[in-house]
Amino acid sequence: MKQRQFESRYQADWNAFAEQLDRLEHRRRTPGKRKALWPEARPRHRLNHETFSRDYRRLCQHLALAQARGYSTFLVDSLQQLAMRGHQQLYRHQGTAVTQLLVFMLAGFPRQVRAQWRFVAVSGLLLFGSLLGMGLLVHAVPELVYSVVSPGQVSSLQAMYAPDAEHIGRAPERSASADWEMFGYYIMNNIGIAFQTYATGVLLGLGSLFILLYNGLMMGAVAGYLTQLGYGQTFWTFVVGHGAFELTAIALAGAAGLKLGWAILAPGRLTRSHALREAGRTSMQLLGGVIAMLLIAAFIEAYWSSMAWPAPWIKYLVGGLLWTLVAAWLLLAGRTAHAPD
Numbered sequence: 001m002k003q004r005q006f007e008s009r010y011q012a013d014w015n016a017f018a019e020q021l022d023r024l025e026h027r028r029r030t031p032g033k034r035k036a037l038w039p040e041a042r043p044r045h046r047l048n049h050e051t052f053s054r055d056y057r058r059l060c061q062h063l064a065l066a067q068a069r070g071y072s073t074f075l076v077d078s079l080q081q082l083a084m085r086g087h088q089q090l091y092r093h094q095g096t097a098v099t100q101l102l103v104f105m106l107a108g109f110p111r112q113v114r115a116q117w118r119f120v121a122v123s124g125l126l127l128f129g130s131l132l133g134m135g136l137l138v139h140a141v142p143e144l145v146y147s148v149v150s151p152g153q154v155s156s157l158q159a160m161y162a163p164d165a166e167h168i169g170r171a172p173e174r175s176a177s178a179d180w181e182m183f184g185y186y187i188m189n190n191i192g193i194a195f196q197t198y199a200t201g202v203l204l205g206l207g208s209l210f211i212l213l214y215n216g217l218m219m220g221a222v223a224g225y226l227t228q229l230g231y232g233q234t235f236w237t238f239v240v241g242h243g244a245f246e247l248t249a250i251a252l253a254g255a256a257g258l259k260l261g262w263a264i265l266a267p268g269r270l271t272r273s274h275a276l277r278e279a280g281r282t283s284m285q286l287l288g289g290v291i292a293m294l295l296i297a298a299f300i301e302a303y304w305s306s307m308a309w310p311a312p313w314i315k316y317l318v319g320g321l322l323w324t325l326v327a328a329w330l331l332l333a334g335r336t337a338h339a340p341d
Contacts, residue, residue, distance in 0.1 A: 003071045010062055017055045017082060024052075024089045056086040060111075064335065067115060074268055080115050080282065084108070101292075107334035109289035114330070116255055116286065119262070123212055123254035127247070130216030131223070138224030145225040148217050157222060161231045161238065182306070186298035190246060194253040194290050198260075198283065202276075205261020212254040219247075237312050240319030241305045244326045245297035249290045256283035256290070 063079040087108055113120060138144045145154060193215065200207020226235040259279045267275035304318070 001069070003069075003075065006066070006069075006071065007075070013055065013058065014062070014079070014082065017059055017086065020052055020055065021082070021085050021089060025085075052086075053090065056083075056090055059083055059086060063111075063115070067117075076115060077278065077282070080112070081278065083111075084281075084285065105289060105292055106329075109285070109292075110330045110333040111335075112282065112285050112289070113252060113255075116259060116282065119255035119258040120252060123208070123258055124251045126209065126212045127216045127251045127254060130213050131220040134217045134220030135224035135227075136220075138221045139228045142225055142228055145221045148214075148221045149225075154225070157226065158229070158231070161226050161234045163231060163234050182302045186301050187295060190249070190294040190298060191291060194250060194287070194294060197250060197253040198257045198287055198290075201254075201257025201260035201283075202264070203261070204265055205258045208254045208257030208261065212251070215250060233312055237310075237315035237319075238305050240316060241322055242297040242301040244319065244322040245293045245300065248326055248330075249293035249297065252286055252293075253290045256286040259283045259286070 059079065060083055063076070063083050066076050066079055087104075134144075134148075149157075193211070197208050197211045197215075200211060223235065223239075226232060260276065260283055263275040263279035264272055270278065300322075310318075
Protein backbone atom coordinates (compact mmCIF):
# COMPACT_ATOMS: atom_id res chain seq x y z
CA MET A 1 0.00 0.00 0.00
CA LYS A 2 1.31 3.45 -0.94
CA GLN A 3 1.70 6.08 1.76
CA ARG A 4 -1.04 8.30 0.29
CA GLN A 5 -3.55 5.45 0.46
CA PHE A 6 -2.39 4.54 3.95
CA GLU A 7 -2.91 8.10 5.21
CA SER A 8 -6.26 8.41 3.46
CA ARG A 9 -7.54 5.22 5.08
CA TYR A 10 -6.44 5.94 8.64
CA GLN A 11 -6.09 9.70 8.99
CA ALA A 12 -9.53 10.04 10.60
CA ASP A 13 -8.54 7.52 13.27
CA TRP A 14 -5.29 9.35 14.00
CA ASN A 15 -6.96 12.71 14.46
CA ALA A 16 -9.70 11.18 16.58
CA PHE A 17 -7.00 9.72 18.80
CA ALA A 18 -5.25 13.11 18.96
CA GLU A 19 -8.52 14.71 20.10
CA GLN A 20 -8.83 12.16 22.88
CA LEU A 21 -5.26 12.90 23.97
CA ASP A 22 -5.95 16.63 24.06
CA ARG A 23 -8.94 16.10 26.32
CA LEU A 24 -7.06 13.74 28.63
CA GLU A 25 -4.18 16.20 28.89
CA HIS A 26 -6.64 19.07 29.55
CA ARG A 27 -5.22 21.07 26.69
CA ARG A 28 -7.09 24.01 25.20
CA ARG A 29 -7.53 24.27 21.48
CA THR A 30 -7.40 27.81 20.19
CA PRO A 31 -9.52 28.07 16.99
CA GLY A 32 -7.53 29.13 13.98
CA LYS A 33 -4.14 28.73 15.66
CA ARG A 34 -3.68 25.01 15.73
CA LYS A 35 -4.17 22.92 12.61
CA ALA A 36 -4.90 19.23 12.57
CA LEU A 37 -1.97 17.06 11.62
CA TRP A 38 -4.09 15.58 8.82
CA PRO A 39 -6.51 18.42 7.97
CA GLU A 40 -9.17 16.31 6.29
CA ALA A 41 -9.75 14.18 9.37
CA ARG A 42 -12.52 14.59 11.90
CA PRO A 43 -12.78 13.00 15.36
CA ARG A 44 -15.09 10.01 15.39
CA HIS A 45 -14.60 8.20 18.71
CA ARG A 46 -16.00 9.06 22.10
CA LEU A 47 -13.65 9.72 24.95
CA ASN A 48 -13.71 6.68 27.26
CA HIS A 49 -11.11 4.29 28.56
CA GLU A 50 -12.28 1.29 26.58
CA THR A 51 -12.13 2.97 23.16
CA PHE A 52 -8.91 4.78 24.11
CA SER A 53 -7.13 1.50 24.81
CA ARG A 54 -8.41 0.06 21.54
CA ASP A 55 -7.39 3.15 19.57
CA TYR A 56 -3.95 3.16 21.19
CA ARG A 57 -3.30 -0.45 20.15
CA ARG A 58 -4.47 0.35 16.62
CA LEU A 59 -2.17 3.37 16.44
CA CYS A 60 0.81 1.26 17.53
CA GLN A 61 -0.02 -1.16 14.72
CA HIS A 62 -0.13 1.70 12.23
CA LEU A 63 3.22 2.96 13.52
CA ALA A 64 4.79 -0.47 13.09
CA LEU A 65 3.46 -0.66 9.53
CA ALA A 66 4.73 2.83 8.65
CA GLN A 67 8.19 1.90 9.91
CA ALA A 68 8.25 -1.47 8.14
CA ARG A 69 7.13 0.01 4.82
CA GLY A 70 9.63 2.85 4.90
CA TYR A 71 7.08 5.68 4.84
CA SER A 72 8.26 9.28 5.25
CA THR A 73 10.07 10.39 8.38
CA PHE A 74 7.42 13.06 8.96
CA LEU A 75 4.63 10.46 9.08
CA VAL A 76 6.62 8.02 11.25
CA ASP A 77 7.68 10.72 13.71
CA SER A 78 4.13 12.08 13.94
CA LEU A 79 2.71 8.64 14.72
CA GLN A 80 5.56 8.03 17.16
CA GLN A 81 4.68 11.20 19.07
CA LEU A 82 1.02 10.20 19.25
CA ALA A 83 2.01 6.72 20.43
CA MET A 84 4.24 8.09 23.19
CA ARG A 85 1.54 10.53 24.34
CA GLY A 86 -0.95 7.69 24.31
CA HIS A 87 1.41 5.48 26.27
CA GLN A 88 1.77 8.15 28.95
CA GLN A 89 -1.98 8.52 29.31
CA LEU A 90 -2.71 4.80 29.21
CA TYR A 91 -0.34 4.05 32.08
CA ARG A 92 -0.70 7.35 33.91
CA HIS A 93 -2.80 5.93 36.72
CA GLN A 94 -1.76 2.30 36.46
CA GLY A 95 0.85 0.72 38.67
CA THR A 96 3.83 2.19 40.47
CA ALA A 97 6.71 4.18 39.09
CA VAL A 98 8.75 0.98 38.98
CA THR A 99 6.05 -0.72 36.91
CA GLN A 100 5.91 2.18 34.49
CA LEU A 101 9.69 2.13 34.15
CA LEU A 102 9.61 -1.59 33.39
CA VAL A 103 6.90 -1.09 30.77
CA PHE A 104 8.98 1.62 29.11
CA MET A 105 12.18 -0.43 29.14
CA LEU A 106 10.51 -3.64 27.96
CA ALA A 107 8.34 -2.09 25.25
CA GLY A 108 8.49 1.67 24.76
CA PHE A 109 12.26 2.02 24.59
CA PRO A 110 12.94 -0.77 22.05
CA ARG A 111 10.10 0.60 19.90
CA GLN A 112 11.74 4.01 20.01
CA VAL A 113 15.09 2.51 19.02
CA ARG A 114 13.52 0.80 16.02
CA ALA A 115 11.67 3.98 15.07
CA GLN A 116 15.02 5.80 14.86
CA TRP A 117 16.78 2.97 13.05
CA ARG A 118 18.47 5.24 10.50
CA PHE A 119 20.27 7.23 13.17
CA VAL A 120 21.00 4.05 15.12
CA ALA A 121 22.51 2.46 12.00
CA VAL A 122 24.78 5.43 11.28
CA SER A 123 25.89 5.68 14.90
CA GLY A 124 26.50 1.95 15.23
CA LEU A 125 28.46 1.73 11.99
CA LEU A 126 30.68 4.62 13.02
CA LEU A 127 31.39 3.31 16.53
CA PHE A 128 31.80 -0.38 15.77
CA GLY A 129 33.34 0.18 12.34
CA SER A 130 36.09 2.43 13.68
CA LEU A 131 36.62 0.04 16.60
CA LEU A 132 37.08 -2.95 14.31
CA GLY A 133 39.20 -1.09 11.77
CA MET A 134 41.55 0.42 14.34
CA GLY A 135 41.80 -2.88 16.18
CA LEU A 136 42.98 -4.67 13.06
CA LEU A 137 45.46 -1.91 12.22
CA VAL A 138 47.02 -1.83 15.68
CA HIS A 139 47.15 -5.61 15.81
CA ALA A 140 49.20 -5.50 12.60
CA VAL A 141 51.26 -2.41 13.54
CA PRO A 142 51.35 -2.17 17.37
CA GLU A 143 53.10 1.23 17.36
CA LEU A 144 49.91 2.82 16.06
CA VAL A 145 48.40 2.51 19.53
CA TYR A 146 50.37 5.60 20.58
CA SER A 147 48.50 7.69 18.02
CA VAL A 148 45.41 7.65 20.24
CA VAL A 149 46.63 6.32 23.62
CA SER A 150 49.36 7.95 25.70
CA PRO A 151 52.40 5.88 26.83
CA GLY A 152 51.28 6.20 30.45
CA GLN A 153 47.84 4.81 29.63
CA VAL A 154 49.40 1.96 27.68
CA SER A 155 51.54 0.98 30.68
CA SER A 156 48.50 1.15 32.96
CA LEU A 157 46.49 -1.05 30.62
CA GLN A 158 49.26 -3.62 30.50
CA ALA A 159 49.20 -3.82 34.31
CA MET A 160 45.39 -4.08 34.41
CA TYR A 161 45.10 -6.87 31.87
CA ALA A 162 48.21 -8.90 32.64
CA PRO A 163 47.27 -12.60 32.61
CA ASP A 164 48.42 -12.99 36.23
CA ALA A 165 46.31 -10.06 37.51
CA GLU A 166 44.20 -11.11 40.48
CA HIS A 167 41.39 -8.74 39.62
CA ILE A 168 41.34 -8.01 35.90
CA GLY A 169 40.29 -4.73 34.42
CA ARG A 170 41.51 -2.45 37.22
CA ALA A 171 44.75 -1.30 38.75
CA PRO A 172 46.49 -4.03 40.76
CA GLU A 173 46.59 -1.94 43.95
CA ARG A 174 42.78 -2.03 44.19
CA SER A 175 41.28 -4.80 46.31
CA ALA A 176 38.08 -6.74 45.86
CA SER A 177 36.44 -4.58 48.55
CA ALA A 178 36.51 -1.69 46.08
CA ASP A 179 33.74 -3.20 43.93
CA TRP A 180 31.18 -0.66 45.16
CA GLU A 181 33.54 2.22 44.47
CA MET A 182 34.25 0.84 41.01
CA PHE A 183 30.52 0.51 40.38
CA GLY A 184 30.07 4.21 41.12
CA TYR A 185 33.10 5.11 39.01
CA TYR A 186 31.82 3.14 36.02
CA ILE A 187 28.42 4.81 36.29
CA MET A 188 29.86 8.33 36.36
CA ASN A 189 32.36 7.64 33.59
CA ASN A 190 29.96 5.90 31.20
CA ILE A 191 27.04 8.26 31.74
CA GLY A 192 29.42 11.19 31.27
CA ILE A 193 30.48 9.81 27.88
CA ALA A 194 26.85 9.18 26.92
CA PHE A 195 25.78 12.73 27.79
CA GLN A 196 28.70 14.20 25.86
CA THR A 197 27.88 12.05 22.86
CA TYR A 198 24.25 13.12 23.01
CA ALA A 199 24.55 16.81 23.88
CA THR A 200 27.15 17.60 21.24
CA GLY A 201 24.65 16.51 18.62
CA VAL A 202 23.28 20.07 18.61
CA LEU A 203 26.48 21.06 16.77
CA LEU A 204 24.82 19.89 13.56
CA GLY A 205 25.56 16.31 14.63
CA LEU A 206 29.31 16.82 14.24
CA GLY A 207 30.02 16.57 17.96
CA SER A 208 28.29 13.21 18.23
CA LEU A 209 30.09 11.94 15.13
CA PHE A 210 33.46 12.99 16.53
CA ILE A 211 32.94 11.40 19.96
CA LEU A 212 31.68 8.16 18.41
CA LEU A 213 34.69 8.03 16.10
CA TYR A 214 37.17 8.89 18.85
CA ASN A 215 35.82 6.29 21.26
CA GLY A 216 35.75 3.67 18.52
CA LEU A 217 39.37 4.39 17.61
CA MET A 218 40.43 4.41 21.28
CA MET A 219 38.74 1.12 22.13
CA GLY A 220 39.91 -0.51 18.93
CA ALA A 221 43.50 0.56 19.57
CA VAL A 222 43.43 -0.85 23.09
CA ALA A 223 41.82 -4.13 21.96
CA GLY A 224 44.26 -4.61 19.08
CA TYR A 225 47.33 -3.78 21.16
CA LEU A 226 46.46 -6.04 24.11
CA THR A 227 45.51 -8.89 21.80
CA GLN A 228 48.81 -8.83 19.88
CA LEU A 229 50.65 -8.52 23.20
CA GLY A 230 49.25 -11.88 24.29
CA TYR A 231 46.76 -10.40 26.79
CA GLY A 232 43.79 -11.10 24.54
CA GLN A 233 42.13 -13.73 26.68
CA THR A 234 42.35 -11.57 29.80
CA PHE A 235 41.03 -8.52 27.97
CA TRP A 236 38.22 -10.13 26.00
CA THR A 237 36.89 -12.17 28.89
CA PHE A 238 36.68 -8.90 30.83
CA VAL A 239 34.85 -6.78 28.24
CA VAL A 240 32.62 -9.38 26.57
CA GLY A 241 30.01 -9.30 29.36
CA HIS A 242 29.31 -5.65 30.10
CA GLY A 243 30.22 -4.59 26.56
CA ALA A 244 26.82 -5.74 25.30
CA PHE A 245 25.04 -3.03 27.29
CA GLU A 246 27.81 -0.43 27.42
CA LEU A 247 28.82 -0.26 23.75
CA THR A 248 25.23 -0.52 22.53
CA ALA A 249 24.22 2.29 24.90
CA ILE A 250 26.98 4.58 23.63
CA ALA A 251 25.87 3.91 20.04
CA LEU A 252 22.28 4.75 20.99
CA ALA A 253 23.41 7.94 22.73
CA GLY A 254 25.12 8.86 19.47
CA ALA A 255 21.90 8.15 17.58
CA ALA A 256 20.02 10.48 19.92
CA GLY A 257 22.61 13.18 19.28
CA LEU A 258 22.38 12.69 15.52
CA LYS A 259 18.60 13.06 15.81
CA LEU A 260 19.14 16.54 17.28
CA GLY A 261 21.65 17.50 14.62
CA TRP A 262 19.41 16.32 11.78
CA ALA A 263 16.47 18.33 13.14
CA ILE A 264 18.58 21.46 12.68
CA LEU A 265 19.95 20.48 9.29
CA ALA A 266 16.71 19.16 7.79
CA PRO A 267 13.66 20.36 9.74
CA GLY A 268 11.30 19.45 6.88
CA ARG A 269 7.93 21.18 7.09
CA LEU A 270 8.61 22.47 10.60
CA THR A 271 10.60 25.47 11.74
CA ARG A 272 14.04 24.61 13.07
CA SER A 273 13.07 25.47 16.64
CA HIS A 274 9.93 23.32 16.43
CA ALA A 275 11.82 20.46 14.80
CA LEU A 276 14.49 20.66 17.50
CA ARG A 277 11.88 20.53 20.27
CA GLU A 278 10.25 17.50 18.70
CA ALA A 279 13.62 15.80 18.22
CA GLY A 280 14.50 16.66 21.81
CA ARG A 281 11.45 14.81 23.13
CA THR A 282 12.26 11.71 21.13
CA SER A 283 15.98 11.79 21.86
CA MET A 284 15.45 12.24 25.60
CA GLN A 285 13.40 9.05 25.61
CA LEU A 286 16.32 7.30 23.96
CA LEU A 287 18.68 8.81 26.50
CA GLY A 288 16.55 7.53 29.38
CA GLY A 289 16.94 3.98 28.10
CA VAL A 290 20.65 4.55 27.52
CA ILE A 291 21.14 5.52 31.17
CA ALA A 292 19.34 2.38 32.33
CA MET A 293 21.56 0.27 30.07
CA LEU A 294 24.68 1.93 31.45
CA LEU A 295 23.57 1.21 35.02
CA ILE A 296 23.26 -2.47 34.09
CA ALA A 297 26.65 -2.37 32.35
CA ALA A 298 28.30 -0.77 35.40
CA PHE A 299 26.87 -3.44 37.70
CA ILE A 300 28.10 -6.27 35.46
CA GLU A 301 31.52 -4.65 35.06
CA ALA A 302 32.02 -4.15 38.80
CA TYR A 303 30.67 -7.47 40.08
CA TRP A 304 31.20 -9.95 37.25
CA SER A 305 33.65 -8.79 34.60
CA SER A 306 36.51 -8.16 37.05
CA MET A 307 36.31 -11.65 38.56
CA ALA A 308 39.27 -13.86 37.69
CA TRP A 309 37.98 -17.22 38.95
CA PRO A 310 35.46 -18.11 36.19
CA ALA A 311 36.96 -20.12 33.33
CA PRO A 312 37.27 -18.21 30.04
CA TRP A 313 34.61 -20.35 28.39
CA ILE A 314 32.15 -19.33 31.11
CA LYS A 315 32.90 -15.63 30.54
CA TYR A 316 32.47 -16.04 26.77
CA LEU A 317 29.24 -18.00 27.23
CA VAL A 318 27.75 -15.38 29.55
CA GLY A 319 28.94 -12.62 27.24
CA GLY A 320 27.37 -14.29 24.21
CA LEU A 321 24.08 -14.70 26.06
CA LEU A 322 24.10 -11.02 27.06
CA TRP A 323 24.78 -9.85 23.50
CA THR A 324 21.96 -12.09 22.25
CA LEU A 325 19.65 -10.77 24.96
CA VAL A 326 20.34 -7.13 24.07
CA ALA A 327 19.86 -7.78 20.34
CA ALA A 328 16.59 -9.68 20.88
CA TRP A 329 15.30 -7.03 23.27
CA LEU A 330 15.92 -4.10 20.93
CA LEU A 331 14.75 -5.92 17.79
CA LEU A 332 11.70 -7.81 19.10
CA ALA A 333 10.38 -6.32 22.36
CA GLY A 334 7.24 -4.19 22.17
CA ARG A 335 6.11 -5.44 18.78
CA THR A 336 2.38 -5.82 18.23
CA ALA A 337 1.07 -9.29 17.52
CA HIS A 338 -1.06 -8.29 14.54
CA ALA A 339 -1.19 -5.42 12.10
CA PRO A 340 -3.99 -4.15 9.83
CA ASP A 341 -3.85 -4.43 6.08
